[in-house]
Amino acid sequence: MEMHIVIEGGKDLAGQLYQQMRDAIQSGRLAAGTQIPPSRLLAEQLGISRKTVSTVYAKLTDEQLLTGQVGVGTFVNVQAAPRLQNAARRELAGAAVVRRWNDISTPLRHPAPAGASRYEYIGGGSTKSQFPVDEWRRCVLFALRQDIDVRGLYQQAEGAGMLRDAISHHIGFSRGVKCTASDIVVTNGAQQALDLIARVLVEPGSVVAVEDPGYPPARLLFATQGASLCGVPVDSEGIIVERIPADARLIYVTPSHQFPLGMPMSMPRRQALLDKAREIGAIIIEDDYDSEFRYEGRPADSLQGMDEHGIVAYVGTFSKIMLPELRLGYVVAPAGILNAIAVAKHLTDWHTASMLQYAVAKFIDDGYLQKHVRQCHGIYSRRREKILARFQGDLAEWFEIVPSVAGFHLAALCRKEVDIDMLIKLARRVGVGLYPLGGFYHFSPVQQGLILGFGGIETLDIDFSLDLVRDILQQMEQ
Structure with a gap:
């Protein structure tokens, strides 16, 4: 060059x-x-x-x-410092818009490897040590061979037919979702699926109802689309339906494993939510981010599987059950917005990388995904039991676990006053990464506590790391 x-x-x-x-x-x-x-x-x-x-x-x-x-x-020379840009440069015409984006916090970002703690309880991390690398390599090689036939051509915005077909069978079997391949649009992670739905439904001033506490990236994404956000409180059965405003255009919920508290939405509440959305003409976004991992009770139907009127957009992801860095998700869209979402996907990035789609399709079709989920389920179940035992034992003086039957994080609410910020700071000094629950509240009064992800911490490290947390709590009370 x-x-x-x-x-x-x-x-x-x-x-x-x-x-x-x-x-x-x-x-x-x-x-x-x-x-x-x-x-x-x-x-x-x-x-x-x-x-x-x-x-x-x-x-x-x-x-x-x-x-x-x-x-x-x-x-x-590595010591040759770049020249500083001219500070007196004239301000951009769009500077105010840029500043608004700069002012947005980006919660739930995972730390760079160099900044991670020795014992990480961050939410959303998955167990990499159990990922079937050899099987995945075979799937990638298969994908390379498939890609030869279409090399040099853009693909369909909706996604590769092979993957859409595999997804429809997988979620129909495991989650009771009613769909065919033609109902699915493949996306770059669940976050892009949320973005596409918002693009085709939200205009400046449109009312969007979100759970509170809830998933901050979804709330912030809807806000950047110009939505007027309404935080709807949750209780032990999920979102409180009667608090959803009558002019809501979108309703965002996590019914299988409420984020971040963890309780599932009860069946009566699910039916009430469907009835409410139909009455006001709203679309429900069902974010089913980690419900493949269930530890207690009978599995509940997906909200989409209960929908008889085409008002639920079901959003799923492979980030939690495979690897976060894959950035592969999908939306099962109601007929009324399916084509619009495909158009928005085409204009946003044309399509998701085809080679990755072929590899994941092969991974599903050959049974590797179900096998991997079963193996991870056993690992996560043991980690969950260890955390529950500690928070029902020597840590029960300070925290109470919110009942949860699925996923791979738990929420712990403070039983008494605890300086959470100080606890997190002191814990990080001894290599324990803890994360506050308070940041997930935006409209409702904050309940102090911790969110405890157990996907990324080794089982044998849990007791030792929680010993350190207990010791810090005891020292803080002296």
Whole structure:
């Protein structure tokens, strides 16, 4: 690849080359550590003498912008600091919009590996040690072979037929969702599914009802689409239906495992929600993010499976049951909005990467997904039991676990006054990553507590890490 240098005319060739290379290094366009072409090669590319190039290289080396390594080549010095941008630049016409985006907090971001604690209780993390890498590799190789037939062509926005068919069979069997492949749009994670639904239904001022406490990225996403948000409180049976406003256009719920508290929505409450949505003409978004993992009682039907009037958009994801970094989700859309969602998907990013779709379809069709879910279920069940035993034992003085029958996180409410921020700070000092429950409340009075994800912590680490938490709590009361 040629380095971008423009030489004009035949005067001051060394000066032109020096100024352009110096500017490129100081602006960061030539990044620290970049190897630059040998003087002979650059001279041939620019049509100037090698001596001119060598003179410029020597001058930049004297200024410590370049550094030479004998027998290897010449590189941009790692100590060459990029020049600061002009602070007096005129403000952008859209600066106010940019500032609004800059002011949005982004909760639930996972820390970079270097910033993660030794014992992490972050929500949404999955157990990587049990992922069937060899089987996944076979699926990826299969996907590469499938991709050859369509290479160089864009695919359908709705997704690969093979994956949509596999998803319809999987969720019909495991969750009682009533759909065919033609009802499904494949997305880049569940978050894009929420974004697409909002794009086709929400206008500035449209009322969107969300659970409170609830899932902050969904609430924030709807707000950026211009929605007028209504936080609806929840109780032990789920969202309180009579508090949903009559002019709501969208109702966002997590009925199988309320996020973040964890209780399932009762059957009477589910029916009441369906009746309410039909009465006011609203679409319900059913975010079924981790209900494959169920530990107690009989499985409940999906809300979509109970829907007789085409008012539930069922959103699912492979991030929780496979790997978060796959960023693969889907929406089973009601007929009234299905085509609009496909159009919005096409305009947003055309389609999700086809090779990944083929690999996941193969992973489902060959039975690897169900096998993986069964294995993870056993692991998560043991971790859950350990956490429950501790919070019903020596940690019960401070916290009470909210009853939950599914998923891989638990919510613990404070029984008495605890300085949660101090607890989290002190716990992180000894390598325990704890996370507050209070940040999930936006409209309702905050209930202090912890959200305890057990997907990413090893089973053998739970007792030791919770010993550390108990010791900190005892020290805080002294």
